[in-house]
Amino acid sequence: MIPLSHYLIVSALIFAIGTAGVFLRRNLITILLSIEIMLNAVNLTFVAFARQSGSLDGQIIVLFVMAVAAAEAAVGLAIVIGLYRHRESLNPDAFASLKW
Amino acid sequence: MELRFLVQLGIIGFTFFMLINASALLVLAERKIMGFMQQRYGPYLVGPHGLLQPLADIIKLLMKEELRPKGADKWLFTLAPVLSITAAFAAFAAVPWGAQTTFFGLLDDPVSLGVADINVGILVIFATTSMGVYGIVLAGWSSNSKYSLFGGLRASAQMISYELSYATALSAVILLAGSLSLREVVDGQAGTWFGFIPSWYVFLQPVGFIIYMIAGVAETNRAPFDFPEAEQELVAGYNTEYSSVRFALFPQAEYINMTTMSAVGADLYLGGWHGPFLPPEYGWIWFLLKIGAILFMYIWVRWTVPRYRYDQLMQFGWKWLFPAAVLNLIVTAALVLYFNA
Amino acid sequence: MPETLIFYVLSGLAIGASALVIGQPNPMYSVMMLIASFGALAGMYIQLDAPFIAVAQIIIYAGAIMVLFLFVVMLLNAAQEDAAEWDRSHPLRQPAIARFGGLLALLLVVQLAWALLRAGGLGGPVAGQVDAGVVSSVRELGRVLFTDYVFAFEATSILILVAMVGAVVLARREEGPTSSSKEGSGP
Numbered sequence: 001m002i003p004l005s006h007y008l009i010v011s012a013l014i015f016a017i018g019t020a021g022v023f024l025r026r027n028l029i030t031i032l033l034s035i036e037i038m039l040n041a042v043n044l045t046f047v048a049f050a051r052q053s054g055s056l057d058g059q060i061i062v063l064f065v066m067a068v069a070a071a072e073a074a075v076g077l078a079i080v081i082g083l084y085r086h087r088e089s090l091n092p093d094a095f096a097s098l099k100w
Numbered sequence: 101m102e103l104r105f106l107v108q109l110g111i112i113g114f115t116f117f118m119l120i121n122a123s124a125l126l127v128l129a130e131r132k133i134m135g136f137m138q139q140r141y142g143p144y145l146v147g148p149h150g151l152l153q154p155l156a157d158i159i160k161l162l163m164k165e166e167l168r169p170k171g172a173d174k175w176l177f178t179l180a181p182v183l184s185i186t187a188a189f190a191a192f193a194a195v196p197w198g199a200q201t202t203f204f205g206l207l208d209d210p211v212s213l214g215v216a217d218i219n220v221g222i223l224v225i226f227a228t229t230s231m232g233v234y235g236i237v238l239a240g241w242s243s244n245s246k247y248s249l250f251g252g253l254r255a256s257a258q259m260i261s262y263e264l265s266y267a268t269a270l271s272a273v274i275l276l277a278g279s280l281s282l283r284e285v286v287d288g289q290a291g292t293w294f295g296f297i298p299s300w301y302v303f304l305q306p307v308g309f310i311i312y313m314i315a316g317v318a319e320t321n322r323a324p325f326d327f328p329e330a331e332q333e334l335v336a337g338y339n340t341e342y343s344s345v346r347f348a349l350f351p352q353a354e355y356i357n358m359t360t361m362s363a364v365g366a367d368l369y370l371g372g373w374h375g376p377f378l379p380p381e382y383g384w385i386w387f388l389l390k391i392g393a394i395l396f397m398y399i400w401v402r403w404t405v406p407r408y409r410y411d412q413l414m415q416f417g418w419k420w421l422f423p424a425a426v427l428n429l430i431v432t433a434a435l436v437l438y439f440n441a
Numbered sequence: 442m443p444e445t446l447i448f449y450v451l452s453g454l455a456i457g458a459s460a461l462v463i464g465q466p467n468p469m470y471s472v473m474m475l476i477a478s479f480g481a482l483a484g485m486y487i488q489l490d491a492p493f494i495a496v497a498q499i500i501i502y503a504g505a506i507m508v509l510f511l512f513v514v515m516l517l518n519a520a521q522e523d524a525a526e527w528d529r530s531h532p533l534r535q536p537a538i539a540r541f542g543g544l545l546a547l548l549l550v551v552q553l554a555w556a557l558l559r560a561g562g563l564g565g566p567v568a569g570q571v572d573a574g575v576v577s578s579v580r581e582l583g584r585v586l587f588t589d590y591v592f593a594f595e596a597t598s599i600l601i602l603v604a605m606v607g608a609v610v611l612a613r614r615e616e617g618p619t620s621s622s623k624e625g626s627g628p
Contacts, residue, residue, distance in 0.1 A: 002448050
């Protein structure tokens with residue numbers, strides 16, 4: 001029998017790895033991948049709590065998170081493609097022309 | 101090791117072995133049927149009526165030199181055929197191919213004939229076949245060749261487009277059966293109407309069956325939807341740079357995918373292992389006959405109709421097949437609601 | 442006992458694969474590692490008696506979203522040396538800052554783990570008090586989704602429609618005198 005806290009620790013670790021990826025990687029696609037990692041960590045927390053409380057609300061939220069993640073990935077990648085066409089670069093620092 | 105565990109291991113090994121045999125026999129069946137349709141004999145020299153031809157083919161393929169292009173990605177080039185074949189085998193694991201049997205009293209409790217009996221079986225098959233896309237797209241990319249890349253991208257775009265129609269046609273059957281488990285879908289088709297028409301879902305869902313078959317042909321990259329593959333005849337396909345064992349896994353994965361699609365079609369629409377004149381323990385014979393009929397139809401269609409151009413293929417999938425599948429689902433839902441209310 | 446072993450294997454795979462996603466420079470390998478991580482998470486969902494969510498994870502995340510990422514990575518093939526150079530010249534990568542950040546992260550993880558393991562209500566087994574009947578039933582999930590949460594369901598479908606149209610519009614090549622004359626990069 002696995003305690004709930006184990007699942008929460010795993011989820012926290014995965015979320016932390018995703019956050020580190022968003023901060024430390026300088027490649028637009030890897031940043032989007034790190035965001036997906038964070039969303040998955042949250043999904044794991046929801047499903048663990050749904051199992052513990054015996055209600056389906058956690059799983060419903062997970063379904064909606066998956067749908068929203070799909071929509072966000074599609075639009076985000078479309079934006080990345082548009083940006084690449086403009087500047088030929090995937091480095092976020094290449095799009096710094098609005099900085100004063 | 102108790103007997104039941106050993107019997108289940110035996111069933112798993114038997115299914116695996118039969119799948120490998122199926123892909124080998126399909127190679128031969130395709131060439132023989134193609135030959136007869138073109139008014140010539142197929143291969144007939146090796147073994148009686150050419151029955152050992154697949155063996156010769158496999159020995160030839162295994163003896164070839166293993167090439168890897170210089171710029172090819174080291175890991176992904178080998179991973180791609182492995183992904184393809186793993187997804188192909190794993191998809192068949194969720195397909196039940198026979199009724200529950202005690203092997204004539206050998207076991208105390210009946211064991212179900214099939215590798216796994218999952219309560220969300222239909223979705224598991226759908227999930228594993230969508231993992232098969234990765235084998236093709238990674239093969240195209242890791243070959244480090246422009247034509248392979250385009251072939252791989254086109255093949256995978258085609259596969260994910262037709263997955264929509266495939267899933268929507270499946271959903272209509274799930275509505276009729278009321279369960280996601282394939283075994284329950286098949287058991288819902290037992291019995292007959294008026295004493296002689298078997299109560300299969302193909303009679304309740306003719307449009308859905310046609311949509312499923314078309315989407316299945318497109319999913320496995322078979323003609324008339326094999327433009328990404330047939331580029332080999334013109335320019336190149338996703339498996340151009342492959343040779344020997346890595347190459348052999350691709351057509352094997354394709355034939356096993358065909359077998360899985362036929363098996364799932366037989367389970368969902370043609371009543372699985374139910375049929376007249378045979379007791380349930382021998383239902384797998386009916387299952388084999390039904391799979392054979394659908395596979396013959398696959399091969400027959402391939403050598404009869406010309407292939408679609410790629411943009412015609414995508415237009416057909418998105419503009420005709422998917423709306424038809426959605427309409428089928430809506431009408432089925434309305435009728436199920438009406439007759440059950 | 443085998444249940445605990447499976448949990449440790451799956452969670453180790455999920456954490457390791459996620460670390461490799463951000464840790465190694467090639468974006469193609471990052472995508473493949475993330476697919477492995479999704480597979481491990483799907484296994485953990487099955488252990489948590491959520492079979493539909495597990496299969497939906499494979500179908501939606503590993504089977505669709507990651508294919509999209511793979512397409513984009515292949516089409517926008519940035520050279521690997523450039524990507525590694527961008528990472529190295531990151532302002533947060535200087536040794537002092539990196540060491541401080543790493544120490545802070547380690548302290549936070551230790552504190553979180555200590556707090557979670559100490560908390561009372563969370564210490565029990567996750568499958569202990571409640572039977573898995575309601576949670577693992579797909580029929581029940583469908584019923585709740587279409588009755589209690591039907592508004593969110595419909596709103597999500599409109600969201601996906603908007604995202605689809607938006608993605609097509611955003612990624613469209615501009616026609617006109619300002620468009621570049623290089624050949625299209627898509628199939």
